[in-house]
Amino acid sequence: xxNTNEFISLLASKLxxxxxxxxxxxxxxxxxxxxxxxxxxxxxxxxxNWHALGGKGMIVKSPEETMQCLKEWFGDxxxxxxxxxxxxxxxxxxxxxxxxxxxxxxWPLVRYSQEAQSSPDRYSLAAQAELGVTGxxxxxxxxxxxxxxxxxxxxxxxxxxxxxHLAFIEASKLRDNLFDVLEELTSLGMPPSAxxxxxxxxxxxxxxxxxxxxVHGPIEVYVIVIDD
Amino acid sequence: xxxxDPTVDQRVDKALANDFxxxxxxxxxxxxxxNRVKAAEELGxxxxxxxxxxxxxxxxxxNLDFYLKQLITQIEKQGGHVHLAKTPAEAVTFxxxxxxxxxxxxxxxxxxxxSEEIHLNHALEDEGSTVIETDLGEYIIQIAGEPPxxxxxPAMHKTxxxxxxLFEPIAGHPLTSDTPTLTRFVRNKMRESFxxxxxxxxxxxxxxxxxxxxxxxxxxxxxxxxSTLPRVQITLMGMERLVPSFRELDVMLNLLARSATGQxxxxxxxxxTPPKQASDPDGPEEFxxxxxxxxxxxxxxxKTFRPALNCIRCGACFNVCPxxxxxxxxxxxxxxxxxxxxxxxxxxxxxxxxxxxxxFFSSLCGACSEACPVRLPLHDLLVKLRARKVVGGHxxxxxxxxxxxxxxxxxxxxxxxxALRLGSKLQWPLVRNGRISVGIPPLSNWTNSRTLPKVxxxxxxxxxxxxxxx
Ligand code: SF4
Numbered sequence: 001x002x003n004t005n006e007f008i009s010l011l012a013s014k015l016x017x018x019x020x021x022x023x024x025x026x027x028x029x030x031x032x033x034x035x036x037x038x039x040x041x042x043x044x045x046x047x048x049n050w051h052a053l054g055g056k057g058m059i060v061k062s063p064e065e066t067m068q069c070l071k072e073w074f075g076d077x078x079x080x081x082x083x084x085x086x087x088x089x090x091x092x093x094x095x096x097x098x099x100x101x102x103x104x105x106x107w108p109l110v111r112y113s114q115e116a117q118s119s120p121d122r123y124s125l126a127a128q129a130e131l132g133v134t135g136x137x138x139x140x141x142x143x144x145x146x147x148x149x150x151x152x153x154x155x156x157x158x159x160x161x162x163x164x165h166l167a168f169i170e171a172s173k174l175r176d177n178l179f180d181v182l183e184e185l186t187s188l189g190m191p192p193s194a195x196x197x198x199x200x201x202x203x204x205x206x207x208x209x210x211x212x213x214x215v216h217g218p219i220e221v222y223v224i225v226i227d228d
Numbered sequence: 229x230x231x232x233d234p235t236v237d238q239r240v241d242k243a244l245a246n247d248f249x250x251x252x253x254x255x256x257x258x259x260x261x262x263n264r265v266k267a268a269e270e271l272g273x274x275x276x277x278x279x280x281x282x283x284x285x286x287x288x289x290x291n292l293d294f295y296l297k298q299l300i301t302q303i304e305k306q307g308g309h310v311h312l313a314k315t316p317a318e319a320v321t322f323x324x325x326x327x328x329x330x331x332x333x334x335x336x337x338x339x340x341x342x343s344e345e346i347h348l349n350h351a352l353e354d355e356g357s358t359v360i361e362t363d364l365g366e367y368i369i370q371i372a373g374e375p376p377x378x379x380x381x382p383a384m385h386k387t388x389x390x391x392x393x394l395f396e397p398i399a400g401h402p403l404t405s406d407t408p409t410l411t412r413f414v415r416n417k418m419r420e421s422f423x424x425x426x427x428x429x430x431x432x433x434x435x436x437x438x439x440x441x442x443x444x445x446x447x448x449x450x451x452x453x454x455s456t457l458p459r460v461q462i463t464l465m466g467m468e469r470l471v472p473s474f475r476e477l478d479v480m481l482n483l484l485a486r487s488a489t490g491q492x493x494x495x496x497x498x499x500x501t502p503p504k505q506a507s508d509p510d511g512p513e514e515f516x517x518x519x520x521x522x523x524x525x526x527x528x529x530x531k532t533f534r535p536a537l538n539c540i541r542c543g544a545c546f547n548v549c550p551x552x553x554x555x556x557x558x559x560x561x562x563x564x565x566x567x568x569x570x571x572x573x574x575x576x577x578x579x580x581x582x583x584x585x586x587x588f589f590s591s592l593c594g595a596c597s598e599a600c601p602v603r604l605p606l607h608d609l610l611v612k613l614r615a616r617k618v619v620g621g622h623x624x625x626x627x628x629x630x631x632x633x634x635x636x637x638x639x640x641x642x643x644x645x646x647a648l649r650l651g652s653k654l655q656w657p658l659v660r661n662g663r664i665s666v667g668i669p670p671l672s673n674w675t676n677s678r679t680l681p682k683v684x685x686x687x688x689x690x691x692x693x694x695x696x697x698x
Pocket of ligand 1: 599
């Protein structure tokens, strides 16, 4: 069993100097970053990349459009889901537009962190659901990525266990690149226990390099960009 | 005493005789390489990104003691446990103890090269725990009982039929070998394991020193499962896999995803700062980070090879290596194959008898160095390793003798002339179809696998002086 001081001082001796007591000067990073010219460009690049990854996406301007979109994407399936009461699992709170749309459609939402007492119960709830619904903290236009922080009201399994994942994101939360997101994350101080960056559905090419979608995580992913 | 392990040649022969393996390896590496080139172009100014990657990695390695200490302090402050392992055996013991303490029967694992390096699975199975590799490729080779043949695509060498044959006994019914069927089988099978997992073991692509975070990149989502569902999380990390802060992650993650698979980012990039906060509905309550040295500190102290610690394990160098592309990963015999494996294995394992062949698994064409996103001078390091092997006296006696003889003849002109003339007269018993193809030892070491041109009746030196006279 090695103690920390021994371990670290061995490294210092290998480096031929004592361990610095102050944080080293950070290195200058000089890479060209993508910048979009308008907010609209950013949103359409985000959606283009999201589509290229195999996701479905739409920009909505009103609660009515949101309902329309949900009906189009999930209406037919929803009618066939055997246990409608438990079919859609969601964060405790979704953007207002989303709450309104689900209420108006009378599609019941199971709230992940409130419905069950223990973690295993919550997991089986999410595993048996057909659709998981979340918000998102940022979107990255350059790569079509959703960035989602965990919190007590936001289960991590909601975007992971159900075969379908739907995320709502306000257009104002879209950023050009990862660098900008990381800057904002840093300014939050202590990070949440999980920051999930999601770029499309679960995929693998492990069998003869043949692309296959949905091996462990969601098979289909959807995003609704709220034009706010 | 032989100075190198005879199983090396057997492994290479086996690989060369396996047509599927060679075709599959070439096809897969071609694809990965083309994807990388495209993704690099898309980003624009790739060379600038590579330079930034190299600068960041060099800075981290040059300040490794500071950043490791910061990471350890931060994780302990957040309630995590850190275990520092000097050797693979120590790392295994740490993990075993945690598993034993929790009396855990079901251990689920996402991909970790460190777990391969320390040969973890067997050790845990000996303890009576079931360890399940959840990455599809890793799962395939776990059932087959084989090591990974590629750092990013571990089951690259398996045909779909072989995969179906491996899965069938587990499924208990026949399976067709199309990808959707095989993937669906694994999805269903693995679901139970994920939900029952008591301990999750993960790898670590980068640890963030100032926040005590672990960054993990996966495409399948198994990494997220393993770090979200079980009550206990153990993460295995090579000592050098750090970045100072979130700020540097932009460059490192862009380089990694684009170089590994040609994606902008992998499907899931997860930044974990475990354990979970008390009121979080999911995530591990208990977190252990095992940090492995295994002679990395020796590499750190060796200025010549210190850059080898800059590697981010993207596999780009594998995909362009003419040797890897011919023989695949298993012929190397080591956990890490490809050009980077040829560099670090002799250094990590410190065993020239077993691993001294690796620096010679290279044509020194330099394609690896050109592909590397952090600009590791791989071919240069391979030459230096070869030199170290010779200087350290780890080469066979016969090789010494050959080079001594060579030096003698080429520094004694007259003797060389005589020898060549003699050679052109006496070579006839060895010549077939104008080439020397039949050899007696030690010449047979060469002629068993290829032919030599025969000694010309007139030597170059003779021709040269005739030319001059005319
Ligand atoms: S040496 Fe470079 S190219 Fe090879 S795996 Fe490491 S980072 Fe990638």
